[in-house]
Amino acid sequence: MFEAPFLRRIVRCPRTTGGVCLQESRDLFLGEIDSLHIEIRFRNTSTIAKDHQGYNMSRNIxxxxxxxxxxxxxxxxxxxxxxxxxxxxxxxxxxxxxxxxxxxxxxxxxxxxxxxxxxxxxxxxxxxxxxxxxxxxxxxxxxxxxxxxxxxxxxxxxxxxxxxxxxxxxxxxxxxxxxxxxxxxxxxxxxxxxxxx
Incomplete structure (x- = not known):
């Protein structure tokens, strides 16, 4: 297991193959990314959005x-x-x-x-x-x-x-x-x- 802090929320992602859901709130699904390719250096949403196209945090705001x-x-x-x-x-x-x-x-x-x-x-x-x-x-x-x-x-x-x-x-x-x-x-x-x- 590793922890990735995103905007005060700690998201726990198991180190397994396949996608995992990173979310910002209890009721909002934002996308899947392969947890093996997440590194601890990803600390902000712009880095994740740029490096992982499926993780679109801004959506249609x-x-x-x-x-x-x-x-x-x-x-x-x-x-x-x-x-x-x-x-x-x-x-x-x-x-x-x-x-x-x-x-x-x-x-x-x-x-x-x-x-x-x-x-x-x-x-x-x-x-x-x-x-x-x-x-x-x-x-x-x-x-x-x-x-x-x-x-x-x-x-x-x-x-x-x-x-x-x-x-x-x-x-x-x-x-x-x-x-x-x-x-x-x-x-x-x-x-x-x-x-x-």
Missing amino acids: DTREFSISDYDGALQVWQRVEGVEIAEGDDREGVARFLVRNPGLSRVAIDGSAILGVALCGHDGRRGHIYHLAVDPAYQRRGLGKRLLDECLDGLRRAGVQRAIILVADDNQRGAEFWKRCGWETIPGAIAMGIDV
Whole structure:
């Protein structure tokens, strides 16, 4: 036996002839490859996809506007992603109001009918706001989050918004690193504040 780590999931493959299934989630079959030809050096999905044509990890992932019919799938993604806090206003009715107020800006990444990533995006006429950008853990580190983010920012530019703001929990180090890699910066001297109304 040997272990191959793929996006936080340890896949155990017996050293036998024939194909074995490598998978990223409990319900998604991604392909077969001969386990004798897998080497420990294959540490990332791009290497495997390049060297093993039958192992197509990206499949048919597409992005489109977030619709309220996507809510249940989006909620499941949010619940699986560390650092996403579900709070007041994140129920179906609250998200529906947000989408109506900000048409065409929020995005989802999909594979068939499965929601793999989601981003809520809106603006107040002056500043853009992005909430709950999340990608299913099995699909992280493949550019989906950046793709959703770029599409949100494109929508804000078309709406005439020149700057966007996000809130990142201070204990969400991985999330903060993602935003910094995407070019976002902390706002010196600013303190996030809020009040229930």
